[in-house]
Amino acid sequence: MNDEIRRALDTLFAADSELYANRGFARRIGFGKRPALVNIDLANAWTRPGYAFSCEGMETIIPAVQALLTVFRAKGLPVVYTTTAYDVTDGPNTDMGLWHYKIPAQVLQAGSDTVAIDDRIAPMEGEQLIVKKRASAFHGTYLAGFLRANNVDTVVVTGVTMSACVRNTVEDAIADGFKPIVVREAVDDRIQGAVAWNLFDVDAKFGDVEPLDTVLQHLQCNEA
Amino acid sequence: MNDEIRRALDTLFAADSELYANRGFARRIGFGKRPALVNIDLANAWTRPGYAFSCEGMETIIPAVQALLTVFRAKGLPVVYTTTAYDVTDGPNTDMGLWHYKIPAQVLQAGSDTVAIDDRIAPMEGEQLIVKKRASAFHGTYLAGFLRANNVDTVVVTGVTMSACVRNTVEDAIADGFKPIVVREAVDDRIQGAVAWNLFDVDAKFGDVEPLDTVLQHLQCNEA
Amino acid sequence: MNDEIRRALDTLFAADSELYANRGFARRIGFGKRPALVNIDLANAWTRPGYAFSCEGMETIIPAVQALLTVFRAKGLPVVYTTTAYDVTDGPNTDMGLWHYKIPAQVLQAGSDTVAIDDRIAPMEGEQLIVKKRASAFHGTYLAGFLRANNVDTVVVTGVTMSACVRNTVEDAIADGFKPIVVREAVDDRIQGAVAWNLFDVDAKFGDVEPLDTVLQHLQCNEA
Amino acid sequence: MNDEIRRALDTLFAADSELYANRGFARRIGFGKRPALVNIDLANAWTRPGYAFSCEGMETIIPAVQALLTVFRAKGLPVVYTTTAYDVTDGPNTDMGLWHYKIPAQVLQAGSDTVAIDDRIAPMEGEQLIVKKRASAFHGTYLAGFLRANNVDTVVVTGVTMSACVRNTVEDAIADGFKPIVVREAVDDRIQGAVAWNLFDVDAKFGDVEPLDTVLQHLQCNEA
Numbered sequence: 001m002n003d004e005i006r007r008a009l010d011t012l013f014a015a016d017s018e019l020y021a022n023r024g025f026a027r028r029i030g031f032g033k034r035p036a037l038v039n040i041d042l043a044n045a046w047t048r049p050g051y052a053f054s055c056e057g058m059e060t061i062i063p064a065v066q067a068l069l070t071v072f073r074a075k076g077l078p079v080v081y082t083t084t085a086y087d088v089t090d091g092p093n094t095d096m097g098l099w100h101y102k103i104p105a106q107v108l109q110a111g112s113d114t115v116a117i118d119d120r121i122a123p124m125e126g127e128q129l130i131v132k133k134r135a136s137a138f139h140g141t142y143l144a145g146f147l148r149a150n151n152v153d154t155v156v157v158t159g160v161t162m163s164a165c166v167r168n169t170v171e172d173a174i175a176d177g178f179k180p181i182v183v184r185e186a187v188d189d190r191i192q193g194a195v196a197w198n199l200f201d202v203d204a205k206f207g208d209v210e211p212l213d214t215v216l217q218h219l220q221c222n223e224a
Numbered sequence: 225m226n227d228e229i230r231r232a233l234d235t236l237f238a239a240d241s242e243l244y245a246n247r248g249f250a251r252r253i254g255f256g257k258r259p260a261l262v263n264i265d266l267a268n269a270w271t272r273p274g275y276a277f278s279c280e281g282m283e284t285i286i287p288a289v290q291a292l293l294t295v296f297r298a299k300g301l302p303v304v305y306t307t308t309a310y311d312v313t314d315g316p317n318t319d320m321g322l323w324h325y326k327i328p329a330q331v332l333q334a335g336s337d338t339v340a341i342d343d344r345i346a347p348m349e350g351e352q353l354i355v356k357k358r359a360s361a362f363h364g365t366y367l368a369g370f371l372r373a374n375n376v377d378t379v380v381v382t383g384v385t386m387s388a389c390v391r392n393t394v395e396d397a398i399a400d401g402f403k404p405i406v407v408r409e410a411v412d413d414r415i416q417g418a419v420a421w422n423l424f425d426v427d428a429k430f431g432d433v434e435p436l437d438t439v440l441q442h443l444q445c446n447e448a
Numbered sequence: 449m450n451d452e453i454r455r456a457l458d459t460l461f462a463a464d465s466e467l468y469a470n471r472g473f474a475r476r477i478g479f480g481k482r483p484a485l486v487n488i489d490l491a492n493a494w495t496r497p498g499y500a501f502s503c504e505g506m507e508t509i510i511p512a513v514q515a516l517l518t519v520f521r522a523k524g525l526p527v528v529y530t531t532t533a534y535d536v537t538d539g540p541n542t543d544m545g546l547w548h549y550k551i552p553a554q555v556l557q558a559g560s561d562t563v564a565i566d567d568r569i570a571p572m573e574g575e576q577l578i579v580k581k582r583a584s585a586f587h588g589t590y591l592a593g594f595l596r597a598n599n600v601d602t603v604v605v606t607g608v609t610m611s612a613c614v615r616n617t618v619e620d621a622i623a624d625g626f627k628p629i630v631v632r633e634a635v636d637d638r639i640q641g642a643v644a645w646n647l648f649d650v651d652a653k654f655g656d657v658e659p660l661d662t663v664l665q666h667l668q669c670n671e672a
Numbered sequence: 673m674n675d676e677i678r679r680a681l682d683t684l685f686a687a688d689s690e691l692y693a694n695r696g697f698a699r700r701i702g703f704g705k706r707p708a709l710v711n712i713d714l715a716n717a718w719t720r721p722g723y724a725f726s727c728e729g730m731e732t733i734i735p736a737v738q739a740l741l742t743v744f745r746a747k748g749l750p751v752v753y754t755t756t757a758y759d760v761t762d763g764p765n766t767d768m769g770l771w772h773y774k775i776p777a778q779v780l781q782a783g784s785d786t787v788a789i790d791d792r793i794a795p796m797e798g799e800q801l802i803v804k805k806r807a808s809a810f811h812g813t814y815l816a817g818f819l820r821a822n823n824v825d826t827v828v829v830t831g832v833t834m835s836a837c838v839r840n841t842v843e844d845a846i847a848d849g850f851k852p853i854v855v856r857e858a859v860d861d862r863i864q865g866a867v868a869w870n871l872f873d874v875d876a877k878f879g880d881v882e883p884l885d886t887v888l889q890h891l892q893c894n895e896a
Contacts, residue, residue, distance in 0.1 A: 001236065008232030009417075012225065016415035023276045023414070024328035052247045078765050088798050093750050095800060095814060097821035098398050102429050104248035126760050128767060133814040134399035135429075142767060142805040142812035148596055148625025149769035163425045168395050174322050175358040177596025190247070191240035193233075197421040201387045205326050205359075302541050312574050317526050319576060319590060321597035350536050352543060357590040364590035366543060366581040372820050372849025373545035401820025449684070456680030457865075460673065464863035471724045471862070472776035500695045546846050550877050552696035582847040583877075611873045619840050622770050623806035638695070639688035641681075645869040649835045653774050653807075 001192050009193065013200055026204045029179045031218055032153030036078040037068055039121070040137060040159030040166050043083040045108060047118040047160075052104045055160040057188030057195075058118075064186035064212050065121045065158050071219045078150050079127040081117050082137045084165070085110035095133050135164045138172035147178060154179040156215060157207070158186035163194040170207045180207030183215050225416050233417065237424055250428045253403045255442055256377030260302040261292055263345070264361060264383030264390050267307040269332060271342040271384075276328045279384040281412030281419075282342075288410035288436050289345045289382050295443045302374050303351040305341050306361045308389070309334035319357050359388045362396035371402060378403040380439060381431070382410035387418040394431045404431030407439050449640050457641065461648055474652045477627045479666055480601030484526040485516055487569070488585060488607030488614050491531040493556060495566040495608075500552045503608040505636030505643075506566075512634035512660050513569045513606050519667045526598050527575040529565050530585045532613070533558035543581050583612045586620035595626060602627040604663060605655070606634035611642040618655045628655025631663050673864050681865065685872055698876045701851045703890055704825030708750040709740055711793070712809060712831030712838050715755040717780060719790040719832075724776045727832040729860030729867075730790075736858035736884050737793045737830050743891045750822050751799040753789050754809045756837070757782035767805050807836045810844035819850060826851040828887060829879070830858035835866040842879045852879025855887050 001009075020026040042065065045053040072079050088094045089106040096105045108115050110131065123129050130141050137143050147155070155178045159166055166187050173180040182202055189195050203209040225233075244250040266289065269277040296303050312318045313330040320329045332339050334355065347353050354365050361367050371379070379402045383390055390411050397404040406426060413419050427433040449457075468474040490513065493501040520527050536542045537554040544553045556563050558579065571577050578589050585591050595603070603626045607614055614635050621628040630650060637643050651657040673681075692698040714737065717725040744751050760766045761778040768777045780787050782803065795801050802813050809815050819827070827850045831838055838859050845852040854874055861867050875881040 005232045005236055008229045012229055012417045016417065019415055025276075025326070027324075027326050029322065029325040052249075076764075088800065091798060092748075092822055093798055093800060095818055097401055097814065097817045098253065098403060100251075101253040101403070102249070102251050102398070102431070126763060126765055128760065128765060134817065135395060136399065139396070139399045140812070140814035140817055142769065144592065144596075145623055145625045145769045145806065145812055146767055148592075148601070150625075150764055151601065153596075153599065164429050168392075171359060171392050171395070172363070174326070175360065175363045175593055177321055177593045177598075179322060179325070191243055193236045193240065193421070194425065197417070198425070201418065201422070205388050207326070300540075312576065315574060316524075316598055317574055317576060319594055321590065321593045350539060350541055352536065352541060358593065364588070364593055366545065366588035368816065368820075369545045369582065369588055369847055369849045370543055372816075372825075374540055374849075375825065377820070377823065399817055401817045401822075453680045453684055456677045460677055460865045464865065467863055473724075473774070475772075475774050477770065477773040500697075545849055546701065546851060548699075549701040549851070550697070550699050550846070550879070583843060584847065587844070587847045612877050616840075616843050619807060619843070620811070622774070623808065623811045625769055627770060627773070639691055641684045641688065641869070642873065645865070646873070649866065649870070653836050655774070 009196055016200070020204050029208050031181065031222070032179050034077070034152050035154035035156050036080055036147055036150070036152045037072045038080045038137060038155045038157050038169065039065060040082050040157065040169055041084055042081065042121055042159050043115050043117050045114045051114065052107055055188050055190045060185050061158065061188055062118070062120050064183060067212065067216060068156065068158065068183065068186065069121060071216060073124070075219065078152060080143065081123050081127065081129045082132050083115045083117060083129065084108055084133065085115040085131050086133065097133060099134065136168040136172045138169060138176060144176045152178065154181060156181045156183060158183050160187065161189040161194065162187050162198040163189050163191070167198050167202060170202050174206050181215060182207055182209045183212050184209055185212045233420055240424070244428050253432050255405065255446070256403050258376050259378035259380050260304055260371055260376045261296045262304045262361060262379045262381050262393065263289060264306050264381065264393055265308055266305065266345055266383050267339050267341050269338045275338065276331055279412050279414045284409050285382065285412055286344050288407060291436065291440060292380065292382065292407065292410065293345060295440060297348070299443065302376060304367065305347050305351065305353045306356050307339045307341060307353065308332055308357065309339040309355050310357065321357060323358065360392040360396045362393060362400060368400045376402065378405060380405045380407060382407050384411065385413040385418065386411050386422040387413050387415070391422050391426060394426050398430050405439060406431055406433045407436050408433055409436045457644055464648070468652050477656050479629065479670070480627050482525070482600050483602035483604050484528055484595055484600045485520045486528045486585060486603045486605050486617065487513060488530050488605065488617055489532055490529065490569055490607050491563050491565050493562045499562065500555055503636050503638045508633050509606065509636055510568050512631060515660065515664060516604065516606065516631065516634065517569060519664060521572070523667065526600060528591065529571050529575065529577045530580050531563045531565060531577065532556055532581065533563040533579050534581065545581060547582065584616040584620045586617060586624060592624045600626065602629060604629045604631060606631050608635065609637040609642065610635050610646040611637050611639070615646045615650060618650050622654050629663060630655055630657045631660050632657055633660045681868055688872070692876050701880050703853065703894070704851045706749070706824050707826035707828050708752055708819055708822070708824045709744045710752045710809060710827045710829050710841065711737060712754050712829065712841055713756055714753065714793055714831050715787050715789050717786045723786065724779055727860050727862045732857050733830065733860055734792050736855060739884065739888060740828065740830065740855065740858065741793060743888060745796070747891065750824060752815065753795050753799065753801045754804050755787045755789060755801065756780055756805065757787040757803050758805065769805060771806065808840040808844045810841065810848060816848045824850065826853060828853045828855060830855050832859065833861040833866065834859050834870040835861050835863070839870050839874060842874050846878050853887060854879055854881045855884050856881055857884045
């Protein structure tokens, strides 16, 4: 984004923030007692160049997620990855449902290297890799049941894209009873502006957007 | 929004649209065979001034929804309304779940005039009024089961807000297998910019944003 | 049931229990740290004579539920009631979905005395009454989100019927990550045998069936 | 089951059926316009001897499912298989959720031959194989969204076990708006009696239990 557009968005967000403050929106939800790390779609189709789904910002996201993984693993807290992939990408029996009518889902072939998690942040044994078919990590998956059975009350969310899978995961998380914390440096998108406006909406209504340092500090200090 | 901000957003959306076109996003999903009208949170707390939840644009939304109701009713197609309301707004047993940690949900008392559908577009006997607890009309409600049992394959969505309940309903609709059509003149928000950027995201990835005339014309011409 | 049938069922269950023991089924799930009481469909249509839905055993269920209510309320633990009721019982727009094709759901008019909770065990202010449309208390309702937001990990289940709403609620509870405890004296049905065989299946695979005394004793002794 | 037990159950079911007939239960739901075949857990752990999960009746189930597959495939109707399998069977991060507290779920290792579909009825390319974590084929899976996107209104259900995964799938199917038809010869269990009593409950309240011939005849004659 050029400076002019950035300034225009900032002006807009400032006015909107004032309205929200006056109306009682954009409160803090905070951390609960037991967080899980949920990394959304950090697979090659999103993290590497050259795909329809390729996103920006991996030079920031990858180290941020590495830092989070180190802390979550050290504390024995649950780590979940998602990828989006389809077994049948042709004909009416596709597990793409209706989504290919809007986006190029047909390139996300299950089992291919395209949809494998980026090996710079690969899952370790004992960590969950959920193959989802829709935007939200909760929709049509066992994530909510897994988290509740594991006594988790908070989800720390990273990944891409802010305008679809990350945002929709956060919306479902709070609806299902989990406190969502979005790590500012660990999310991105493929289009300009989408990070800014979606983080704005999320922070106002669905979850707290926090810098990486705040999240790491909280994790290192608390009992969880 | 002033002209400068509007121009900045337009510049941003133009660049983003070009990327989406090159990548194969922002396809058309179109109408199916049997649509339902789903009116999101057009209750007094959102449609009338003076509430924390009050929204803009009712001078456009109300007549647009009236026009849609006339056609859906004439054709005997299903009409669904939602409102968001809570029975217990105090203490740990609240049906607000975690949402009051972000937004002023506690003012939405179930059974009050505050959460009753605006009488300019009141439900008729035999139409569904779903009292939801979360942003999406599908989350924690019987909406998906109702629509499938009724052989519906398309949802025409109106109401507020674009940055929460309307958008989240559209996201769940396509995930659950229903084609979402958002009526441009029949949706709004309470903050500036949120309609523009959320319609942009929705049209790129989750459903078609169409002008009222196109929707009315389709309904009047097709067999449904 | 006459003695001959009772003996035949006991013989059957004994053989089945032996197979389950050899195979590693019918384990104990136990109580978690924070239980909620979930009373299924103890509304007049089920608890009083003269309805299509009327059930047996209220002379035992009502005092058992009263005893449970006393303890849950004294401890400030969450109490949830369900009833099953429909707003539109005619035509394609019915919220009965497909269920009226199997059972006489059309008599369960929302807002009527028929579907009101039996006043011998009426909800108190601040307790949840969930109007469900399907068998399970979780299906198409906000129950799972409510329980997770409230930090509940265990559901103590009472009510009717064992062959439908109670059993299906228990199945969903464990799937959603809540430990189900069915109170033996607080559940029943309207047909002979259904309590016996459904408790048998539940105890083998979905939740623990426990006598009222054991449940009360646990509640009184533990920290929750 | 010996003759005495069989007679006792028949006496019980006859009395129960009379009550249901008088009360308006056990109605027929019938076929809709577009069925899908849903084969529950016909993987080696259930279809072959020697496993904790091994079931009876494969000499009847396998040819019945083969006959159904032939017709569904000839008509180009959707075919779905499920298996139940877990990636992490140790420690708190298990995708077994809470189920291993009741049943020996830990033997169902994802990717193993144990949980592969029996090769006598193996999926063909373009057919869905859903790896579920819970009893119901709908719970925590994309099945409902897949079926609705594919315009399916009816599910023909086969497999094992009647006392858990088949029954729970049928309960969710009708709740989600799909007409369930259970094929009498194509379902079984591992314990005596469970087929009889679960088919009885299902037919009374959740779906139609039909002989294979009736189902095949319907499929061959209708337009679907």
